[in-house]
Every structure is written in C-alpha cells, then in structure tokens.
Amino acid sequence: MNFDFSDDQKLLKEQVRKFLADKCPTKVVRRVLDGNEAYAEEVWKGLVDLGVPATAIPEEYGGLGLSPLELCVIAEEIGRAAAPVPFDSSVVLATEALKLAGSDAQKKKWLPELANGKAIGTLAVAEGAQPPRPRNIRTTFGGGKLNGKKVPVIDGDAATFAVVLANTGGQGSNPGDRAVSLVLVDLSQPAVKKQRVETIDPARKQAELTFDGASAELLGAEGEGWSLLERLYDAAAVYFAFAQVGGAEAAMWMARDYALQRQAFGRLIGSYQAIKHKLADCYVKLELARSNAYYGAMMLTDGGADLPLAAAAARIAATDAYDFAAKENIQTHGGIGFTWEADTQFHYRRARVMALSLGGPMAWKDKLVTRLEQKNAA
Amino acid sequence: MDFNDTPEEAAFRKEVRAWLDANATRKSDDKQSFRARNDDPELLKKAREWQAKKAAAGYARMTWPKEFGGRGASPILQVIYQQEESNYLVPLGFFDIGLGMCIPTMMAYASPEQLKRYVKPALHGEEIWCQLFSEPAAGSDVAGIRTRAERDGDGWVINGQKVWTSGAHYSDFGIIITRTDPTVPKHQGLTMFFLSMKTPGVEVRPIKQMSGGANFNEVFFTDVRIPDSQRLGKVGEGWKAALTTLMNERLAVGMPSGGLDVDELMELARDTDLEDGPAIRNQQVRSRIADWYVQQQGLKLTRYRTLTALSKGQTPGPESSIIKIVAAPKMQDMGAFAMELMGPAGVMKEEIPQAGGFQAQWIGGAGFRIAGGTDEILRNIVAERVLGLPADVRVDKDIPFNKLGK
Numbered sequence: 001m002n003f004d005f006s007d008d009q010k011l012l013k014e015q016v017r018k019f020l021a022d023k024c025p026t027k028v029v030r031r032v033l034d035g036n037e038a039y040a041e042e043v044w045k046g047l048v049d050l051g052v053p054a055t056a057i058p059e060e061y062g063g064l065g066l067s068p069l070e071l072c073v074i075a076e077e078i079g080r081a082a083a084p085v086p087f088d089s090s091v092v093l094a095t096e097a098l099k100l101a102g103s104d105a106q107k108k109k110w111l112p113e114l115a116n117g118k119a120i121g122t123l124a125v126a127e128g129a130q131p132p133r134p135r136n137i138r139t140t141f142g143g144g145k146l147n148g149k150k151v152p153v154i155d156g157d158a159a160t161f162a163v164v165l166a167n168t169g170g171q172g173s174n175p176g177d178r179a180v181s182l183v184l185v186d187l188s189q190p191a192v193k194k195q196r197v198e199t200i201d202p203a204r205k206q207a208e209l210t211f212d213g214a215s216a217e218l219l220g221a222e223g224e225g226w227s228l229l230e231r232l233y234d235a236a237a238v239y240f241a242f243a244q245v246g247g248a249e250a251a252m253w254m255a256r257d258y259a260l261q262r263q264a265f266g267r268l269i270g271s272y273q274a275i276k277h278k279l280a281d282c283y284v285k286l287e288l289a290r291s292n293a294y295y296g297a298m299m300l301t302d303g304g305a306d307l308p309l310a311a312a313a314a315r316i317a318a319t320d321a322y323d324f325a326a327k328e329n330i331q332t333h334g335g336i337g338f339t340w341e342a343d344t345q346f347h348y349r350r351a352r353v354m355a356l357s358l359g360g361p362m363a364w365k366d367k368l369v370t371r372l373e374q375k376n377a378a
Numbered sequence: 379m380d381f382n383d384t385p386e387e388a389a390f391r392k393e394v395r396a397w398l399d400a401n402a403t404r405k406s407d408d409k410q411s412f413r414a415r416n417d418d419p420e421l422l423k424k425a426r427e428w429q430a431k432k433a434a435a436g437y438a439r440m441t442w443p444k445e446f447g448g449r450g451a452s453p454i455l456q457v458i459y460q461q462e463e464s465n466y467l468v469p470l471g472f473f474d475i476g477l478g479m480c481i482p483t484m485m486a487y488a489s490p491e492q493l494k495r496y497v498k499p500a501l502h503g504e505e506i507w508c509q510l511f512s513e514p515a516a517g518s519d520v521a522g523i524r525t526r527a528e529r530d531g532d533g534w535v536i537n538g539q540k541v542w543t544s545g546a547h548y549s550d551f552g553i554i555i556t557r558t559d560p561t562v563p564k565h566q567g568l569t570m571f572f573l574s575m576k577t578p579g580v581e582v583r584p585i586k587q588m589s590g591g592a593n594f595n596e597v598f599f600t601d602v603r604i605p606d607s608q609r610l611g612k613v614g615e616g617w618k619a620a621l622t623t624l625m626n627e628r629l630a631v632g633m634p635s636g637g638l639d640v641d642e643l644m645e646l647a648r649d650t651d652l653e654d655g656p657a658i659r660n661q662q663v664r665s666r667i668a669d670w671y672v673q674q675q676g677l678k679l680t681r682y683r684t685l686t687a688l689s690k691g692q693t694p695g696p697e698s699s700i701i702k703i704v705a706a707p708k709m710q711d712m713g714a715f716a717m718e719l720m721g722p723a724g725v726m727k728e729e730i731p732q733a734g735g736f737q738a739q740w741i742g743g744a745g746f747r748i749a750g751g752t753d754e755i756l757r758n759i760v761a762e763r764v765l766g767l768p769a770d771v772r773v774d775k776d777i778p779f780n781k782l783g784k
Binding site: 001002003004005069252256259260267268270271273275276277279280281283284287288289290291292294295297298301312313316317362364365366368369372373376 | 379380381382383387454640641644658661664665667668669671672673675676677679680682683685686687688689690697700703704754756757758760761762764765766767768769770771
C-alpha cells in the first residue's frame with residue numbers, strides 16, 4: 001500500500017509553500033483584488049523561475065517532464081495561498097488541452113512558451129447566461145476563421161492564446177446537438193477584442209473575448225470538441241480538487257486561529273461546541289476531499305480506467321469542502337469577517353469561482369452517477 | 379502511488395490465503411456473512427473454535443510480543459490478515475473487546491503471574507472479557523461513574539451498576555472502573571480492577587435493543603468481594619488506566635464492513651418506478667447517490683492513507699478519526715432513503731427483497747451513532763486533538779465528587 005506522495009514530492013510542495021508564504025501573503029491577494037493589474041506579476045515570475053508552469057510539460061517540449069503528482073502538490077499550495085496568478089487557466093487548462101489534443105506542431109509552438117512563462121494560455125467555453133452545452137454554442141469556426149463571443153474567460157485579457165470551443169457546423173452526436181470542436185487562437189491579432197468583465201472574485205480577472213474573423217486552427221479532430229472538453233475537465237477536476245483542498249485547509253485554519261483569540265461570554269469562542277463541531281465538520285469534509293483527490297491524482301498519473309469516476313468524486317468532495325470551509329470561516333469570524341478589510345473574503349470568492357468554472361456540483365453529481373452506471377454495466 | 383503490497387506483505391498475504399483456504403470456506407460473494415445474531419450459543423461455540431485455530435496458527439494478535447502468543451509483527455500484517463479473513467465465512471466479534479482493550483490494559487498493569495494465567499486463554503478463545511465502564515449516569519462523561527469500591531481488609535467490596543456492557547452475558551472476566559474516593563474531584567478518585575464475572579454478587583441482565591438483538595447488558599454489583607491483587611494500577615489512578623484502555627480502542631483500525639451500500643442502492647433505484655420513470659433517472663435520487671458514493675470512496679481511501687503509514691512503519695495521521703463521524707449517519711440516512719424509494723411498502727419486513735437490509739441499516743445506524751463515542755463526542759475529539767481547540771468548560775473538574783449535585 002503506497003497511497004501517498006513521495007518524499008521528493010512533499011519536498012517540492014514544501015518549497016512552493018515557503019515561496020508563496022513569503023512572496024504571496026494575503027496582502028498580495030488584496031492588492032490584485034483592489035487594483036487593476038491582471039495578476040500578481042512578481043509572484044507569477046517567481047513561480048516560473050521555480051519551474052511551476054513547466055512541471056508537467058514533457059521534456060521534448062521544453063518542460064520538466066514530471067508527473068501529474070508533482071503538479072497536484074503544487075496546485076494544493078496555489079490554492080492554499082489563493083494566489084492571484086494564471087495557474088488554473090494557463091498551467092492547468094491550456095497546457096492540458098494542448099497535451100491532450102495538440103498536433104506535434106501546435107505543441108512545439110506553444111508548450112515551450114508556456115513552460116518558460118512567455119505565453120499564458122486560457123480556455124474559453126462559456127457564452128454568457130446559459131451553462132454551455134453543444135446545442136447552445138454560437139461561436140463558429142470555419143475556413144480558418146473564428147467568429148463569436150466568449151464570456152467569462154479567466155485571464156482572458158492577459159492570455160497570449162486561447163483554446164476555444166466553437167461550433168464547426170453539422171450535427172453533433174446527440175439529437176439537437178451541433179458539432180463542436182476545440183480551436184486554438186492567438187489573442188494578439190487585431191481581430192480579437194478583449195474586454196475585462198466584473199466578477200465576484202476580482203483577484204482573478206476575467207474577460208469577454210470577441211472574435212471577428214480571427215485566424216485560428218483546429219485543436220484535435222473536428223467535431224470532437226465536446227468529448228475532448230470532457231476529458232480535459234476530468235484532468236482539470238483533479239488539479240482543481242487539490243487547489244480546493246489547499247484553499248479549504250487555509251480557510252479552516254484561519255477560522256480556527258480566530259476561534260483561539262476571540263472571547264465571548266467570558267471564554268474563547270473556540271471552546272463552544274457550536275464552533276468546535278462546525279470546524280470538526282470542516283476537517284471531515286477536508287479529509288474526504290483529500291482522499292478522493294489523491295485517488296484522482298493516482299488515476300491521472302497511471303492513465304487508469306477509473307479516472308472519470310475518480311475525477312468526479314474528487315471534484316464533488318473538494319467543491320463541498322472548500323465552499324463549506326470558506327463560508328464557515330466568515331461565520332466563525334462574525335461581523336469582522338464580513339468586512340472588506342478581512343481576509344476571509346478571498347477564499348469565499350475563490351471557492352465559488354472554482355466551483356462553477358468546470359461546471360457546478362449538480363452537473364458533476366449527474367456525471368458521476370452516469371459513470372458509475374457505465375462501470376457497473378461493464 | 380499504488381495499492382500494491384510490498385514483497386514482504388505479498389508473501390504474507392499468500393501465506394494467509396493458503397492457510398484460510400485450508401481451514402475455512404470462502405464466501406461466494408462479499409455480502410455473505412454469518413448473519414445469525416451473536417447471542418446464538420451455537421455461533422459462540424463456532425467462534426471459540428475458530429479463534430483457537432487462529433491463535434494456534436499465530437494469526438490472532440500478530441502485533442503482540444512472542445511471549446504472549448503474538449509475532450511482534452507490524453500492524454500492517456494484522457490488517458492484511460483481517461482483510462483476507464473477511465473473504466471467508468467465519469464467526470467473528472466475540473473477542474475484539476477482550477483482546478483489543480482488556481488484555482492490553484492487563485499487559486500494562488497486571489503481574490507477570492496474572493498475565494501467564496489470563497492472556498493465553500483469552501487469545502485462544504477459551505475465556506472472554508468485557509469492559510465494565512459505562513453507567514446509567516455516566517455515558518460520554520465516563521469519569522462520572524458511581525460504582526463504589528471500598529477497602530475491606532486486604533480486599534475490596536464493590537457495589538453499583540454498569541450498563542451497555544457488550545458481551546457481559548457470555549464473558550468470563552471483565553475490567554471494571556470504580557470510585558474509591560468520592561471526597562476528591564471526579565477524575566482523581568477512580569481505581570481500576572479486573573474480576574471474574576462468576577464472582578458472587580455479580581448479576582448480568584441482557585438489555586433488549588431497538589434492533590431486537592441483545593448484545594449488551596446491565597451488570598449489577600452487590601457486595602462483590604475481590605482481593606487487592608486484582609487491582610490494575612495505583613489506587614486513585616483508575617482514570618489513567620482507563621485512558622490506556624480507550625487508547626487501545628482508538629488504535630483498532632476498523633470500519634464497519636459488509637452491509638448494503640451504494641451498489642445496492644443503485645440496484646434498488648433501477649428497479650423502482652417513480653412518476654417520471656426509473657428512480658435512477660431522477661436527479662434528486664442521482665444527487666443523493668453521488669453524495670454517498672463520494673463518502674463511501676472517501677472512507678475507503680482514507681483508510682488506505684492510514685494503511686500506507688502503517689505499511690511504511692510510520693504513525694498514521696489523525697485522518698481516520700473522520701471514519702465513524704461519516705459512516706454512522708451515512709448508514710442511517712441511506713437506509714431511510716432506500717426505504718423511501720420503496721414507497722409505503724418500505725416499512726414491511728418481507729414485501730421487497732432488499733427491504734430488510736436497508737431497514738437494518740436505518741435501525742442499526744441509530745445505535746452506531748452512539749456506540750463507542752457519539753457523533754458529538756467524536757467531533758469534540760477532532761476539534762480538540764486535531765485542531766487544537768480548547769476542551770469544554772468542566773464545571774465539575776475541581777469539585778469533590780460527593781459535593782456535586784445529582
């Protein structure tokens with residue numbers, strides 16, 4: 001039985017943790033939240049120097065060629081710090097999309113740039129009010145040109161390129177579905193407009209991208225967009241789960257530390273069972289999430305057949321743990337926890353953004369049961 | 379990461395399988411078990427025989443030192459033995475309290491002669507032990523016990539009542555915590571003893587449980603005389619001895635196994651028609667199934683993390699403290715939900731094939747949330763020991779026991 005990270009991986013985790021504790025304390029998160037900068041550049045540059053974006057990129061494409069496990073421990077630390085850097089967008093979604101569906105030429109062009117931090121990538125799927133489905137994607141791609149609007153796109157204004165889900169014409173695999181494909185588009189061309197949008201978490205900037213005949217190319221086979229996206233989301237769900245576990249743990253300890261200093265009715269609030277049991281529940285959810293996330297990491301690394309199920313379980317458990325810890329952290333703080341000046345808001349905001357960006361718990365629970373049915377039928 | 383054995387573990391697993399194949403019957407599927415209740419005398423006889431076989435082969439308590447019939451082995455090997463044994467139709471459960479809690483307490487406090495006398499018969503299933511701790515007025519707050527032990531010449535006289543004593547009706551011996559000095563605060567006036575359940579003045583009355591079974595008992599002590607040589611630890615240090623016992627309870631890496639789970643719930647949901655088609659297509663049903671699957675997997679995988687530490691010879695982290703907090707309400711809630719799926723007939727004992735199993739979970743869950751530490755006490759433990767939050771305010775901590783209000 002070896003269901004744990006190696007000593008080397010734990011060392012890497014410690015290294016990233018120390019770096020972020022030093023260079024990305026909560027006042028940096030606050031600076032980005034309050035300000036106009038797209039992300040914390042000095043933190044990002046430091047992470048690039050540490051090799052973070054290069055971690056899971058193969059050596060032949062300029063990366064470090066490490067396994068998903070190394071990226072998982074890093075994700076946990078990024079989540080713990082609520083770091084305002086393009087990790088989820090670039091290191092997870094864009095990098096994994098290229099690894100999953102990119103041609104050799106596409107990988108040669110972009111992966112080395114992602115690895116050395118010259119490029120920032122992102123994924124653009126949603127188109128406003130409706131949760132994205134193959135039947136409601138209106139952005140089109142044909143004859144090498146991309147037309148349409150994507151919003152919200154995380155790091156959309158800072159990104160160098162985007163992987164876009166677009167309608168490529170014709171009938172999809174289910175009745176009423178249109179054929180959708182993944183498309184790779186360079187965002188530095190004039191036919192792309194970037195407009196920042198306001199969201200619940202200004203520490204992670206999002207944008208609206210408008211494509212007006214922008215030059216683009218297919219990423220992966222035409223018409224395979226939705227199934228590629230599902231596979232991309234499975235991998236991303238595991239990395240996100242680690243980030244959510246890190247964030248949940250940070251929120252839990254923030255609440256605990258406050259409960260050990262705040263007095264009410266003549267004693268520490270942490271001595272009341274109403275607080276103790278709430279925080280014990282945070283711990284219970286956290287450990288359920290951690291265990292499910294570990295299994296997701298294991299399946300991702302081994303290319304295991306259980307990945308779709310493991311990823312869904314990790315996603316559901318980690319989303320629950322982070323949401324719960326983030327909101328009960330505010331509750332434990334009482335009124336001061338609801339002020340702009342308190343750090344409690346960072347995790348509350350981030351937890352919700354992370355919960356929604358790959359599809360919310362309701363959608364993942366449905367997916368999980370479908371996958372369980374498939375497994376049981378097999 | 380992997381779930382594989384080390385070469386040493388794999389070799390041991392192979393040895394265990396060969397031994398089990400030669401000595402027991404393999405289950406036809408993993409849900410099969412000795413369904414009979416453990417107050418069945420035939421079952422006890424079979425359990426004793428199985429325990430004796432196991433002990434003779436050196437599998438009964440592998441972590442114990444050789445002199446006590448163990449192998450001085452790593453806990454992971456004992457877990458591997460238990461994993462393998464769970465695939466066979468063998469009667470279990472009668473000796474866990476004795477070997478898991480009572481005898482380890484004896485090892486900490488009894489004389490070499492006493493250990494020579496008691497350990498072997500317990501290990502081989504010849505003598506069964508119970509733990510006489512809880513009382514009508516002392517459940518979660520076990521230090522509040524009132525059973526008195528008073529000096530009488532070179533011995534002691536015990537008067538009082540214990541309750542919820544699992545297996546007392548078939549036990550030969552017990553360890554008992556008593557109050558020897560009511561004039562000091564409650565934790566300070568306690569003393570631990572062991573005694574034969576056949577001692578004159580000991581009366582065991584089984585308690586019928588809500589589930590219909592009667593696995594635990596009330597035990598009355600009326601002028602029960604025992605020699606001072608049966609004292610475990612110093613006079614007034616019974617709380618320390620009790621903590622030794624309870625710590626051993628916590629070391630037992632255990633989780634309820636068998637019983638119905640998510641697979642059976644899905645089966646039921648496939649077979650059940652709701653207004654809009656099979657229940658398995660209903661989003662509310664799917665959402666509940668997903669939640670319980672995540673918990674079921676989470677518990678299994680958390681246990682794997684603990685086993686990983688054991689396998690590497692490390693001390694496991696506190697993660698296993700979540701297991702009963704999650705498993706017990708899940709058992710109760712899932713049972714109730716499955717019954718709801720069955721509609722009004724969900725209350726009937728024999729109308730629907732799976733009903734009995736889910737009803738048993740619903741009933742059993744109510745007890746499981748209390749036994750061996752309530753949901754609430756377990757949350758206190760997590761909050762205090764894992765998160766470092768303060769202990770509850772104890773208004774009775776410094777007051778002599780006999781000055782406390784009733």
